[in-house]
Structures are given as C-alpha cells and as structure tokens.
Amino acid sequence: MISQPAGHATDAAPAIDVHGLCKSFGTRKVVDGLTLTVPEGEICGFLGGNGSGKTTTIRMLCGLLTPDAGSGTCLGLDIIRQADQIRLQVGYMTQRFSFYGDLTVAENLDFVARLYQIPDRRAAVREIMGRMGLAERAGQRADQLSGGWKQRLALTACVLHKPRLLLLDEPTAGVDAKARREFWDLIADMAVEGMTVLVSTHYMDEAERCQRVVYLSGGRLIVDGAAAEVVRDAGVITYEATGIGIDALVHRARVTPGIESATVIGRALRVIGTDAAELARAVDSLRAPGVTWQPVPPRLDDVFIHLLGQDTRRR
Structure with missing residues (x-):
C-alpha cells in the first residue's frame, strides 16, 4: 500500500484523519476497520464497486452517521463528539439532486444561505452565482435545468457557506462529457485555493485528475496512492x-x-491479466491471420476492472 504519493507535502495538516472505522446495518458490515488520512488542499479520488462502503464512509465523515467503532477527526474535530460542528464546515453533495424544482436557482441558493445563516445572504448568493456561471440562470426553475446545470447548482449550494472540505458522492453520474469537464475545472480551482476534496467516482478520467486515489473493497481500503503509482x-x-x-x-x-478481462475499445481488442507467462500463452492461442498483438502499458481503468474482478471473487 502506498501511503505517500510522490510530490505530496508531508507536513500538511490532515483534513481527514480516521482510524478503524466500522459501520454495520443489521448483520451486514458495510465499513470494516477503515483507516484514511487526507491532507488539507488535496483532491482525493474515492473508488470502489457498488456496495464497497464509499457512501457510508462519506456520511460518517460529515457527521450524518455515527461509526459503530473507530475514531478520528475531520477538520480537526472529533467525528463522534463534534459531528454538529463538522457539518457546518463541510459541503456534502449527494448522488441524487435534492433541491426544490419549483424554486428558481436564486431561490434555492437563498434557502441554503438562510439555513447557514450567512450574513448579507443576497450579496453572497449573487457572488457565488457569478463565480459558478449561474448568474444568467438565476431566474430559471431548478426542474427546468439540464443534468449538467443541476449538478452545477448542487455544487454551488455546497460551497455557498465556504466549507473547508468538500465531500462529493458520484457528482457527475449521468452528466455529459462537456459538463463533467467544466464541473471538474471548478473543483480544481477551489482546491488551488485550499479546499480539500474527497470525491467518489466511477469515471477513470476523473480519477486521473485527482492527486491521489484510494480504492475500497468490502469496506476496507486496499489501494492508496497517486494514479500513476x-x-x-x-x-x-x-x-x-x-x-x-x-x-x-x-x-x-x-x-x-x-x-481476466477482454473488451473492444474502438478498433482494438484489449485484454488484461496478472500472470505474464499465462497471459502470453493466452495471447498466443488467440493469434490469427490478419490480427496483430502487442503489449501495451496498463491504464487506470485496467486496474479498476482488475480490482472489481477481485471483489467479485471475494464474495
């Protein structure tokens, strides 16, 4: 396991520092002894298959769920005893769009500003809409927005109170490629200004934009490092x-x-394995006239498919 990605500041104070977190629902253990440290200002990709414990972990970090066991801090605050204080300093974006469809963009943001008791909230709403590219849509009802604009509204609402930590749970699911890129450009800009981001995603191009990725399986952290590592x-x-x-x-x-896996990408058949000799024999058995085979460097999505396959075999 890689604990310190290359080029990462070793003296950064951790925004997240938790140890041995466990959470069960009935007889099902969803998070099992998870330990995770995320320094301030880092964009950390949170990967794993469905049911791996990502959402439950995020909810424990922001104080919405209490761990059954384990301890730690989020923004220097105890995740069990100071959960209410953590929630005021964290922005949490859920998988499902959860704003009022019959209110306009500006009205939804004004409602959020009231909840956080933001001083001079109308000025704050105008400022954040300008920054996030929503000013021209201020009077548009939320249920009339496209998927990409709904996600932008949700992100805007999450950062309206200027949180120190942003927790994003599959924020771009179902959004087109252009909207996903614009969304990530906004995240990168905020990280440059010092905001810490923990983001779960199934898109490997998004994971590669993170300074570090961690992979959960069965509620346990099994991979941790920079994407290239x-x-x-x-x-x-x-x-x-x-x-x-x-x-x-x-x-x-x-x-x-x-x-282990074979798929057609464009005009190429891509196969992966972990035993070099066995994979070479497999490739030899598939040689045919008019077909050219060659070894190629693996990518992050190859590793993700490999890890998902290991998850399946463990069950």
Missing part, C-alpha cells in the same frame, strides 16, 4: 490486438485461461 504497482499486464475479426475474437478471449 497505483497503475505501476497493481501488477496488471495488458495486450492489445488490432486487425480483422476483432469483434468475434473477443468472445474467445473472455473464456481463455489467463485472461
């Missing part, structure tokens, strides 16, 4: 095939011993 240390080997008949070849590849 995670790829380097995962032990994943990748080959690509190009040529005639790739679409038909993928079906054979998926049942060939030594190949």
Whole structure:
C-alpha cells in the first residue's frame, strides 16, 4: 500500500484523519476497520464497486452517521463528539439532486444561505452565482435545468457557506462529457485555493485528475496512492490486438485461461491479466491471420476492472 504519493507535502495538516472505522446495518458490515488520512488542499479520488462502503464512509465523515467503532477527526474535530460542528464546515453533495424544482436557482441558493445563516445572504448568493456561471440562470426553475446545470447548482449550494472540505458522492453520474469537464475545472480551482476534496467516482478520467486515489473493497481500503503509482504497482499486464475479426475474437478471449478481462475499445481488442507467462500463452492461442498483438502499458481503468474482478471473487 502506498501511503505517500510522490510530490505530496508531508507536513500538511490532515483534513481527514480516521482510524478503524466500522459501520454495520443489521448483520451486514458495510465499513470494516477503515483507516484514511487526507491532507488539507488535496483532491482525493474515492473508488470502489457498488456496495464497497464509499457512501457510508462519506456520511460518517460529515457527521450524518455515527461509526459503530473507530475514531478520528475531520477538520480537526472529533467525528463522534463534534459531528454538529463538522457539518457546518463541510459541503456534502449527494448522488441524487435534492433541491426544490419549483424554486428558481436564486431561490434555492437563498434557502441554503438562510439555513447557514450567512450574513448579507443576497450579496453572497449573487457572488457565488457569478463565480459558478449561474448568474444568467438565476431566474430559471431548478426542474427546468439540464443534468449538467443541476449538478452545477448542487455544487454551488455546497460551497455557498465556504466549507473547508468538500465531500462529493458520484457528482457527475449521468452528466455529459462537456459538463463533467467544466464541473471538474471548478473543483480544481477551489482546491488551488485550499479546499480539500474527497470525491467518489466511477469515471477513470476523473480519477486521473485527482492527486491521489484510494480504492475500497468490502469496506476496507486496499489501494492508496497517486494514479500513476497505483497503475505501476497493481501488477496488471495488458495486450492489445488490432486487425480483422476483432469483434468475434473477443468472445474467445473472455473464456481463455489467463485472461481476466477482454473488451473492444474502438478498433482494438484489449485484454488484461496478472500472470505474464499465462497471459502470453493466452495471447498466443488467440493469434490469427490478419490480427496483430502487442503489449501495451496498463491504464487506470485496467486496474479498476482488475480490482472489481477481485471483489467479485471475494464474495
């Protein structure tokens, strides 16, 4: 496990510092002894399959759930005894859009400003709408916004009270590529100004924009490091095939011993494995006239698929 990504400031005070967190619902243990440290000002990608414990962990960090066991701090405040104070300094964006559809953008933000008792709230709302590109949509009803603009409104509401920590739970699910890029540009700008961001995502291009990624499986943190380090240390080997008949070849590849995963990306068949000799034999068995195989560097999405496959085998 990589605990200190390259180029990372070792003297940064942790925004999140928790140890041995556990949470069960009935007989199902969702988070199992999780330990996580995130320094201030870092964008940390929170990865894992469905049911891996990401959302439950985020809710414990912001004081919405109380751990069954474990301890730690968030923004220097005890996550159990000072949860109410943590909530005032954290912005939490859930997976589901949760604002009033029959209120305008400005009215929704004014409502949030009232909740946080922000001084001169109308000026604060005008300022944040200008910064987040919402000024021209101030009078538009929230239920008339596209998915990308709804997510921008949700992010704006999360940062209206100027939190020190932003917790984002799959914030761009279902949003088009342009809106996702603009959303991440806003996050990067805020991180430059010192805000810490913990963001769960299934998009590997988003994970690669994080300074660090962690991966949960069964409620346990099993991978932690910069994206390039995670790829380097995962032990994943990748080959690509190009040529005639790739679409038909993928079906054979998926049942060939030594190949963990096979998929067609564009005009190439991409296969991954972890045993170099076994994977090479598998590739040899798939050679055919008009098909060219070559080893290629693995990517973060290859590692993610490999880890998801390990999750499935553990169950």
